[in-house]
Amino acid sequence: MSTIFWIIVAGAVLTYLTRAGGHLVLSRFERIHPRVEAGLNAVPAAVLTTLVAPAAMEGGPAEIAALAVGAMISLAGGGMMPMFLSATALLILLRHLLG
Known part of the structure; x- marks a missing residue:
């Protein structure tokens, strides 16, 4: 069996x-x-931050535009799913167009 298989199983x-x-x-x-409940409630925001921060710091125009659109939709109260879907769709489109 492959080492990769065992790594996936262990993970x-x-x-x-x-x-x-x-x-x-x-x-x-x-x-x-x-305090425990407050800490557990902060986990989703912390995980999202670890995903978004690198794109914000080192991303190109496509990543910055997708983050901006996601932030605007989020601040407008559009909900999580519309925010993720629109930002992801924009990111895919801009990466395709910009290379």
């Missing part, structure tokens, strides 16, 4: 264990402390 198993472990730990408590 899948470790991902499952971290998700299941977190669920098992949190399910043991009747109430979650407000």
